[in-house]
Amino acid sequence: MAFKPAAIQGHDPRVPIPEKDLHPDHPILADGIEPNFETYLYFAKQQREKEAAESKSDDMERGFWANILWGKGDQKLIPTNFTDDKKGNTAGSASEAEYRAASSALRTASWASVFYLITTDILGPYTTPWAFSQVGYGPGVACFIAFAIMAAYSGLLLWYMFMKLDSDKHPLRSFGDLAYRIYGGWFRHVCNVLQSLQLILNVGLIILSNGQGLSQMAKFKLCFSVCNVVWMLGGMMLGQIRTLRKFGWVADFAVWLNIITLIITMGAVAHTPPNYEGSGLPPGPVQTLAINNQPFEEQLNGIMQMVFSYGGAMIFIEFMAEMRRPMDFWKAMAFAQLFITTVYMFFGLFVYSYQGQFVVNIANQGISLYSLQTATNATSLTAGLIAAALYGNIGVKVIYNTIFVELFRAPPLTVKSGKYLFAVSVIVYWALAYTIGSAIPQFTNISALVAAVCIFQFSYTFPPFMFLGFVMQNTALSGDKPYDVNNPHSSRVDTWKNWSRWRRALSKHVLFNLWNFILMLACVATAVLAAYSAIKSIVNAFHTSGAPTSFGCKSPVQ
Numbered sequence: 178m179a180f181k182p183a184a185i186q187g188h189d190p191r192v193p194i195p196e197k198d199l200h201p202d203h204p205i206l207a208d209g210i211e212p213n214f215e216t217y218l219y220f221a222k223q224q225r226e227k228e229a230a231e232s233k234s235d236d237m238e239r240g241f242w243a244n245i246l247w248g249k250g251d252q253k254l255i256p257t258n259f260t261d262d263k264k265g266n267t268a269g270s271a272s273e274a275e276y277r278a279a280s281s282a283l284r285t286a287s288w289a290s291v292f293y294l295i296t297t298d299i300l301g302p303y304t305t306p307w308a309f310s311q312v313g314y315g316p317g318v319a320c321f322i323a324f325a326i327m328a329a330y331s332g333l334l335l336w337y338m339f340m341k342l343d344s345d346k347h348p349l350r351s352f353g354d355l356a357y358r359i360y361g362g363w364f365r366h367v368c369n370v371l372q373s374l375q376l377i378l379n380v381g382l383i384i385l386s387n388g389q390g391l392s393q394m395a396k397f398k399l400c401f402s403v404c405n406v407v408w409m410l411g412g413m414m415l416g417q418i419r420t421l422r423k424f425g426w427v428a429d430f431a432v433w434l435n436i437i438t439l440i441i442t443m444g445a446v447a448h449t450p451p452n453y454e455g456s457g458l459p460p461g462p463v464q465t466l467a468i469n470n471q472p473f474e475e476q477l478n479g480i481m482q483m484v485f486s487y488g489g490a491m492i493f494i495e496f497m498a499e500m501r502r503p504m505d506f507w508k509a510m511a512f513a514q515l516f517i518t519t520v521y522m523f524f525g526l527f528v529y530s531y532q533g534q535f536v537v538n539i540a541n542q543g544i545s546l547y548s549l550q551t552a553t554n555a556t557s558l559t560a561g562l563i564a565a566a567l568y569g570n571i572g573v574k575v576i577y578n579t580i581f582v583e584l585f586r587a588p589p590l591t592v593k594s595g596k597y598l599f600a601v602s603v604i605v606y607w608a609l610a611y612t613i614g615s616a617i618p619q620f621t622n623i624s625a626l627v628a629a630v631c632i633f634q635f636s637y638t639f640p641p642f643m644f645l646g647f648v649m650q651n652t653a654l655s656g657d658k659p660y661d662v663n664n665p666h667s668s669r670v671d672t673w674k675n676w677s678r679w680r681r682a683l684s685k686h687v688l689f690n691l692w693n694f695i696l697m698l699a700c701v702a703t704a705v706l707a708a709y710s711a712i713k714s715i716v717n718a719f720h721t722s723g724a725p726t727s728f729g730c731k732s733p734v735q
Contacts, residue, residue, distance in 0.1 A: 212347055212665065213665060213666060214358070214650050214651075214654075215654060215657075215660045215665060215668060216347070216660075216662075216665045217341075217342045217344070217347055217358055218341060218342065218651070218660075219660055219662060219665075220344035220345075220346045220347055221340065221341050221342050221343055221344045221347075223344065224343065224344035224345060224346075225340060225504065228501075228502055228503070228504065229504070231501075232502050232504075287500070287501065287502075287505075288500065288502070288505040288506060288508045288509040289509070291496045291497075291499075291500060291506065291509035291510075291513075292508075292509040292512050292513050292516075293432075295489045295496070295509060295510065295513035295517075296513050296516050296517060302435070302439060302486070302520070302521045302524050302525075302540075303386075303538075303539040303540045303541065303557075304482040304483075304485055304486075304538055304539070304540070304624060305321075305482065305483065305486065305521050305522065305524060305525030305528075305540075306524070306525045306527075306528035306529045306532070306536045306538075306540045306543075307479065307482060307536050307537070307538035307540070307621065308321075308479045308480065308482035308483050308525060309479075309525045309526060309529040309536075310469070310479070310529050310532075310533065310534060310536040311469060311471070311475055311476055311478065311479025311480075311482075312468070312469050312476050312479050312480060313465075313466040313467050313468040313469040314465070314466070314467050314468075314526070314529075315467050315468050316468060316469075316476075316480075317479075317483075317525070317526075317529075318522065318526075320480050320483055321483050321486075321518065321521075321522050321525075322518065322522075324483055324484065324486070324487050325487065325514050325517070325518040327636075327637055328487035328490065328514060328636050328637070329510065329511065329514045330640075331490055331636055331637055331640035331641070332490060332493060332507075332510040332514070332640075333507060333510075334640040334641065334643070334644040335355070335490065335493050335494065335497075335640050335643075336493070336497065336503075336506050336507055336510070337644070338355060338359070338643065338644060338647050339355065339494060339497045339503060339506075340503060340504065341647070341651075342355065342358055342647075343497070343498070343503070348498060349494055349497075349498060350494070350495065350498050351494055351495060352368050352372065352490075352491055352492070352493075352494050352495075352635065352639075353365040353366075353368045353369045353372070353579075354494065355494055355643065356368045356639070356643065359643050359646040359647055359650070360643070360646055366579075368635075368639070369575060369579045371630070371631050371634055371635070372491060372575055372631075372635075373572060373575050373576050373579070374630070374631055375491065375627060375631035375632060375635075376568050376569070376571060376572030376575065377572050377606065377609060377610055377613070378610075378613060378623065378626075378627045378631070379565075379568045379627065380412070380565045380568050380569050380572065380606070380607070380610035381609075381610040381611070381612075381613035381614040381623070382614065382620065382623055382624055382627065383408075383561045383562070383564060383565040383568070384405050384408045384409060384412070384565065384610055384611055384614040384615075385405065385614035385615075385618060385620050385623070385733075386539050386542075386561060386620055387404075387405075387408045387558050387561045387562065387565075388401060388402075388404040388405035388407075388408060388614065388615075388732075389401075389404075389539070389542055389620070389732055389733055389734050390539075390542060390554035390557060390558050390561075391404040391407060391408070391554070391558065392404045392732035392734065392735065393455075393542060393550060393551070393554055393732070393734060394551050394554050394555070396547075397732055397735050400730035401618065401725065401729065401730055401731060401732040401733075401735075402615050402728050402729065402730060403730075404732075405611055405614055405615050406611065408558075408562060408565075408611075409607050409608065409610070409611035411562055412562065412565055412566055412569060412607045412610075413603060413604050413607045413608075415562065415563075415566040416566050416569045416570060416573070416603040416606070416607060417600055417603060418566070418570065430563070431559070431560040431563040431564060432560075434556045434557070434559055434560040435556075435557070435560050437556050438541055438553045438556045438557045438560070439524055441541070441549060441552060441553050441556075442524075442528065442540055442541040442544065442553055443524065443527050443528065444549075445541075445544040445546060445549040445550075445553070446527075446528050446531040446532055446543070446544065447527075447531055449544065449545050449546045449549070450545050451463065451531075451532040451533075451535030451536075451543060451545060452535065452537055452542070452543045452544060452545040452550070452734075453535060453545070454734075454735065455537045455542055455543055455734040455735075456534070456535040456536070456537055456543065458534060458535060463531070463532060463533035463534070463535065464533045464534055465529060465530055465533045473710070474710040474713055474714055475714070477625075477706060477707050477710040478621060478622065478625040478707075478710055478711060478714055480707075481624070481625040481628040481629055481633075481707050481711065482538070482621070482624060482625065482628070484628035484629075484632050484633055484636065485624065485628055485632065486517050486521050487514075487517065487632075487636050488628070488632040488635070488636055489513075489636075490635045490636040490640065491632070491635040491636075493506075493510070496509075524540075528540050528543075537734060538620055538621045538624075539557070539620070541553035541554065541557055542554070542734055565610075569603065569606055569607060569610070572606060573599065573602050573603055573606050574590070574599075576602070576606070577590065577598070577599065577602055578590075581598070581602075615727065615728050616727045616728065617715060617727070618725040618726075618727070618729070618733050619714075619715055619718050619725075619733065620733065621714075622711050622714045622715045622718060623711075623715075625707065625710070625711040625714070626708060626711035626712065626715070628707070629704050629705075629707035629708040629710075629711055630704065630708050633700065633703070633704045633707065634700075634704065637700045637703075638697055638700035638701055638704060641692075641693035641694075641696045641697045641700075642693070642697040644693055645690055645693045645694055645697070648686055648689070648690060648693075649682035649683065649690070650682065652681060652682050652683075652684065652685045652686065653678050653679075653681045653682040655681060655685075656670060656671075656677070656678075656681050657669050657670055658670065
């Protein structure tokens with residue numbers, strides 16, 4: 178794999194870019210020339226110094242321990258690249274000066290609010306019991322902790338790169354923005370495609386899980402595909418809300434619904450027998466294992482369920498972009514990883530200990546008592562629809578802005594025709610998600626595929642790969658002339674077409690670069706194996722007698 182920094186991707190940075198080739202996320206200087214790596218570093222350093230001075234002043238006014246315990250800022254966090262203002266304008270539609278002012282003003286979130294958002298999850302906790310049932314106590318705990326450590330490491334890498342490359346003048350607003358500044362446009366497109374794929378598959382998964390829950394509530398008297406249609410139609414209507422601000426209070430409500438569901442589920446499994454019918458196994462004694470020795474594919478599919486718990490890295494950049502003190506992001510991430518590891522793992526071990534091999538994926542659908550099963554389904558279905566609407570809202574905007582606007586010159590969402598196209602896009606998006614969920618009614622296998630192909634890359638593969646490129650570009654600057662802000666492209670003494678620059682880039686931090694390179698290769702290998710296992714499991718499931726069929730009426734938990 179060739180590592181080509183952004184400076185040599187596509188065009189000479191010293192040549193003005195034609196206006197028709199510019200993307201709204203590509204920052205340009207006053208003379209129409211794109212900033213280089215040194216420019217981002219220069220303004221990011223100024224930005225961090227400004228924030229440090231403001232932070233010191235705020236600490237003196239508010240008090241040290243108040244800032245440590247609660248952070249600063251109390252406004253809701255809304256990603257800038259997806260947020261509309263009162264007139265429906267996006268940040269990308271403002272002038273450069275207006276956006277810089279708005280970018281600074283929008284940095285109001287505290288690290289405490291970011292912690293809250295990182296731990297907001299709809300699928301992660303409900304899949305952990307099934308993950309433990311596939312591998313056993315020992316490998317399950319080991320993998321869960323290992324994933325937590327590596328997710329924290331990746332988060333720190335993303336945080337460090339953000340601190341070095343973000344500023345009010347050249348703000349980072351998304352994972353794709355960071356990818357572009359390190360490896361160029363090709364890597365930005367890879368990230369945007371995977372992000373779009375992950376979001377639509379997540380919506381399909383929620384439609385599938387909600388369809389399973391509704392079929393249980395209807396005691397399987399309603400066709401399963403019709404159950405999925407109900408949630409598709411609900412999503413199409415709720416998805417017409419264009420601004421994420423209007424989702425604020427319902428998102429908070431969804432979090433508490435999830436907490437209630439987890440508590441009821443633990444209480445139910447401790448006092449009722451497993452749902453034998455939903456598990457697909459004949460009744461018998463509950464068995465738990467220290468190590469579950471079964472085929473490799475099943476074990477790997479189980480492990481991939483754990484990846485859902487650490488899938489927030491895809492939007493870490495959006496979180497940091499909204500923070501008043503992005504240097505505090507590490508606190509939010511550290512506490513979030515600790516919370517997820519302890520709470521999610523406890524929930525998974527608790528349910529597995531009481532239900533053993535009869536665990537159902539989703540966990541609350543493994544409750545056998547109909548009244549409690551219906552109560553948890555009612556709360557989780559509502560939270561699931563809200564989460565799916567949020568995923569769909571972001572997913573439609575990502576696809577619309579990166580494909581229709583950029584490639585097909587569609588009108589922006591700020592104009593009337595763009596709003597109409599958005600409404601149609603929401604309907605098409607949810608129809609596609611319904612097709613995915615109903616065509617492959619296998620929640621476990623689809624979730625394993627999503628984790629392997631998409632989530633694993635953002636949480637584990639891409640951060641060390643990107644940091645490798647960041648370190649190489651930064652190291653190569655050591656042989657250049659001092660940076661001149663008035664003539665930013667005059668400092669380099671060679672280009673990436675010269676071996677001398679590559680030699681400098683590889684001359685320092687050799688062991689650290691080697692570690693990140695090996696880690697990236699290991700993650701790619703793991704993702705490929707996991708994707709193969711998920712696909713093979715999907716094919717095998719369709720050949721199993723009695724299994725639910727595509728667009729059929731039999732529920733997967735029937």
